[in-house]
Amino acid sequence: MRHIAVTVNGTRHEADVEPRTLLVYFLRETLGLTGTNVGCDTSTCGACTVLVGGASVKSCTMLAVQADGEEITTIEGMAQDGELHPLQKAFHEHHGLQCGYCTPGMIMASDSLIREAPGPLTEPDVRIGLEGNLCRCTGYHNIVKAVLAASEEMRAGSANR
Numbered sequence: 293m294r295h296i297a298v299t300v301n302g303t304r305h306e307a308d309v310e311p312r313t314l315l316v317y318f319l320r321e322t323l324g325l326t327g328t329n330v331g332c333d334t335s336t337c338g339a340c341t342v343l344v345g346g347a348s349v350k351s352c353t354m355l356a357v358q359a360d361g362e363e364i365t366t367i368e369g370m371a372q373d374g375e376l377h378p379l380q381k382a383f384h385e386h387h388g389l390q391c392g393y394c395t396p397g398m399i400m401a402s403d404s405l406i407r408e409a410p411g412p413l414t415e416p417d418v419r420i421g422l423e424g425n426l427c428r429c430t431g432y433h434n435i436v437k438a439v440l441a442a443s444e445e446m447r448a449g450s451a452n453r
């Protein structure tokens with residue numbers, strides 16, 4: 293076993309983990325944060341996407357021990373003070389989900405895509421930026437609309453700060 297300490301959604305956690313434990317299983321099974329989904333376990337679908345140090349990472353591609361000392365954000369950490377994150381609101385308003393299985397991963401990947409973009413996102417930017425996230429319900433059209441809407445709101449919000 294290896295001892296690790298991580299900060300997840302602003303809360304510090306320490307735990308002993310097996311070296312083979314994937315980050316996604318640490319989040320789901322040790323910390324009980326089941327909003328992060330497992331779709332494939334083979335780095336194909338993006339359902340397990342979280343932010344590690346602010347960058348989107350497929351948490352089935354990372355060992356929990358590799359996350360030692362990191363700041364991690366999961367879908368449970370996106371709403372603040374009872375207010376949904378602009379991406380969560382936009383997915384709701386634009387019907388960017390059907391079964392919802394891919395949604396947490398889509399939102400986490402979109403958050404880093406929007407924050408890392410040098411300027412306003414275009415539709416091709418979103419489609420290319422999210423190509424590592426699969427929606428088995430094939431709801432891509434509304435997902436793209438939601439991300440574009442959230443991108444505008446997030447950029448306007450940061451310009452007003």
Ligand code: FES
Pocket residue numbers: 329330331332333334335336337338339340341350351352353
């Ligand atoms: S479960 Fe991680 S990419 Fe599919």
Ligand code: FES
Pocket residue numbers: 388389390391392393394395426427428429430431
């Ligand atoms: S909404 Fe069902 S997998 Fe995307």
